[in-house]
Amino acid sequence: MNIQDLIRPAIRNLKPYSSARDEFQGNSDDMVFLDANENPYENGVNRYPDPLQRRVKTLLAVRKHVAPQNILLGNGSDEVLDLIFRTFCEPNQDNIITLPPTYGMYTVLANINAIAIREIQLDPNFQPKVEAILEAQDAKSKLLFLCSPNNPSGNSFEAKSIEKLVKGFNGIVVIDEAYIDFSNEESWISRLNEFPNLIITQTLSKAYGMAGIRLGICYASQDIISVLNRIKPPYNVNELTQQRALNQLNNYSKVEEQVATILEERAALINALEGVSYVLKIYPTDANFVLVKVDDATKRYNQLIEKGIVVRNRTTQPGCENCLRLTIGTQEENKVLIQNLKAI
Numbered sequence: 121m122n123i124q125d126l127i128r129p130a131i132r133n134l135k136p137y138s139s140a141r142d143e144f145q146g147n148s149d150d151m152v153f154l155d156a157n158e159n160p161y162e163n164g165v166n167r168y169p170d171p172l173q174r175r176v177k178t179l180l181a182v183r184k185h186v187a188p189q190n191i192l193l194g195n196g197s198d199e200v201l202d203l204i205f206r207t208f209c210e211p212n213q214d215n216i217i218t219l220p221p222t223y224g225m226y227t228v229l230a231n232i233n234a235i236a237i238r239e240i241q242l243d244p245n246f247q248p249k250v251e252a253i254l255e256a257q258d259a260k261s262k263l264l265f266l267c268s269p270n271n272p273s274g275n276s277f278e279a280k281s282i283e284k285l286v287k288g289f290n291g292i293v294v295i296d297e298a299y300i301d302f303s304n305e306e307s308w309i310s311r312l313n314e315f316p317n318l319i320i321t322q323t324l325s326k327a328y329g330m331a332g333i334r335l336g337i338c339y340a341s342q343d344i345i346s347v348l349n350r351i352k353p354p355y356n357v358n359e360l361t362q363q364r365a366l367n368q369l370n371n372y373s374k375v376e377e378q379v380a381t382i383l384e385e386r387a388a389l390i391n392a393l394e395g396v397s398y399v400l401k402i403y404p405t406d407a408n409f410v411l412v413k414v415d416d417a418t419k420r421y422n423q424l425i426e427k428g429i430v431v432r433n434r435t436t437q438p439g440c441e442n443c444l445r446l447t448i449g450t451q452e453e454n455k456v457l458i459q460n461l462k463a464i
């Protein structure tokens with residue numbers, strides 16, 4: 121498979137914007153920088169940020185056992201996903217494949233970019249129907265989105281199925297691993313070198329506790345990363361975000377502790393849900409939330425709102441009739457949730 125052939129012609133031939141910080145990089149400390157029309161008075165953010173976020177990538181590379189050249193950072197996963205669309209999908213021509221019920225952004229981004237969507241619903245266990253997916257592709261199918269662990273169902277896809285899809289799909293396979301840090305499954309990062317058409321996305325928004333700073337991560341071959349780098353806005357990850365991300369990555373043991381606590385709380389919540397009369401099914405989860413089928417999702421959702429608790433009503437999603445998605449909170453918050461679930 122030649123990745124260059126999958127790239128839109130306009131992008132393949134693009135001459136990227138060259139910023140002041142692209143044109144001169146050197147040992148910054150002993151230079152006088154008069155090249156970027158910045159205000160010279162130091163306040164911590166008067167200079168443009170590093171366009172390639174090298175310090176953040178160096179730490180991530182160590183943590184994830186991958187080279188910095190295999191990493192691209194974005195203003196949330198949403199920007200990363202948008203860059204992927206604009207690199208590979210020609211408006212009004214190409215199509216993508218999604219597997220509902222899944223993360224809503226893939227569809228929104230396809231619509232914004234005028235890309236057709238082919239939907240192959242997950243099976244009743246929320247696993248991909250491999251044969252049907254591969255049969256649905258044609259020469260214009262550029263992206264296949266696999267969200268594993270999947271939002272909103274919470275489960276991971278079987279590794280065998282993912283492998284068949286990555287091998288059998290003619291375009292780029294994007295594995296969205298936003299919830300991987302809550303899972304016992306291994307990240308597909310370790311297999312990047314085997315599959316030139318594989319892109320993995322992760323985020324600091326969930327396990328790392330940094331939804332507010334907006335930092336999305338993309339792992340892929342150097343060929344793919346370098347084309348994404350060419351089309352990204354030059355300073356897409358701001359200085360404050362880079363600083364907070366560095367702090368958190370240096371503070372990884374705290375993240376690990378929080379993840380361990382969230383997993384204990386998840387087990388306790390599942391245990392309590394088994395005793396709630398109107399809970400009909402608790403779906404297996406590898407994420408920091410649980411999908412449950414109840415007798416009447418909209419009624420239960422509104423009852424919880426009256427008690428001051430906001431959960432996500434997923435009843436309109438394919439295969440999720442009467443399902444609520446419950447995010448794991450603190451021990452205190454979960455206690456309040458359980459008490460109220462039992463009382464309503």
Ligand SMILES: *Cc1c(COP(=O)(O)O)cnc(C)c1O
Pocket residue numbers: 195196197198199223267271296298322323324325326331334335336
């Ligand atoms: C929350 C979530 C993300 C994270 O998006 P950010 O823009 O990085 O906050 C990505 N994918 C899925 C499936 C999610 O649920």
